Amino acid sequence: MSEAKKVPVGVSARHIHLTEAHVAALFGEGAALTEMKPLSQPGQFAANETVAVYGPKGAFAKVRILGPTRPATQLEVSRTDAFALGLNPPVRESGKIKGTPGIRIVGPAGEVTVEQGVIVAARHLHMHTSDAERFGVADKQLLRVRVGGERGLVFGNVVARVSDQFALDMHIDTDEGNAAGVATGEYGEIVD
């Protein structure tokens, strides 16, 4: 593997982002998310809090909330999870939830049903502005990233997300991690 184009891989299990209003509705007025552990992106964290989500066909009892709160509530699932819930969400970049399926969310203090917000996250590669310069890559550029090993493959359409607030990390979901035989903490490389 070329050291120069090496990128760490993070496999994201299903998770949810909540608005401040939904945190209050689900956990009670004045409640706040509390940090269980930091994520690879600066300021982002996995919360101690979880919620249950109910689709038309199935449910997940404990979905991890990722903080901090966001302008819109968004549930990110794998295609496998989506089948279990009985939903057919599109593959989308985070935040682009217009026209996506809704979901019922239940917390210890209440419940919320959102009309949209369920996505299968498009595979993407967070990078700091300095990484982008080093790689010669622009924000939103579609990249190819190779993962080695017995289930080795080359992911296409990996969206570059460049910001001076980001740390280098490629995010794929559990279906993609399983298909490639790759786990969080392992590495891929950008293919020219």
Add this chain to the structure above:
Amino acid sequence: MSEAKKVPVGVSARHIHLTEAHVAALFGEGAALTEMKPLSQPGQFAANETVAVYGPKGAFAKVRILGPTRPATQLEVSRTDAFALGLNPPVRESGKIKGTPGIRIVGPAGEVTVEQGVIVAARHLHMHTSDAERFGVADKQLLRVRVGGERGLVFGNVVARVSDQFALDMHIDTDEGNAAGVATGEYGEIVD
């Protein structure tokens, strides 16, 4: 997509192959598998019969049996399924079950616990001898196959399986199908 190197894709859900003795143990003496529908490979079929399988952590109530019977019983699951069962099977070619995890199998007339036989199937490309000649590919050769679309990727280590008993069909599991956004009946192409 180059028409010349186009290959149909088949996404395999979890399934089981049984020995004649295990069919008798699970469905009763004299019982035989009955055909629900033919598969892409000549002579192979999905049976009407299903079994339940129990791992240390979870179970699947209805696992489709593929016929005809085989010299060894083999359960093929995705990595996602394996987590649900609480097993850690290796990625293997069909039939290579030495040292793989066992499983408890329950049918309407009895049950069987096998000491080995659970695998995650290695992605492979069945082809007729005439296809292999046309592609310039040898049996057991490792190929790369590209799948297009928004989750497009290039699968590496696709094992060519050449026989005059085989029909052209690339077999991947549900994790791989979900990761690539590809369904049975769609197409990939062999990459040079």
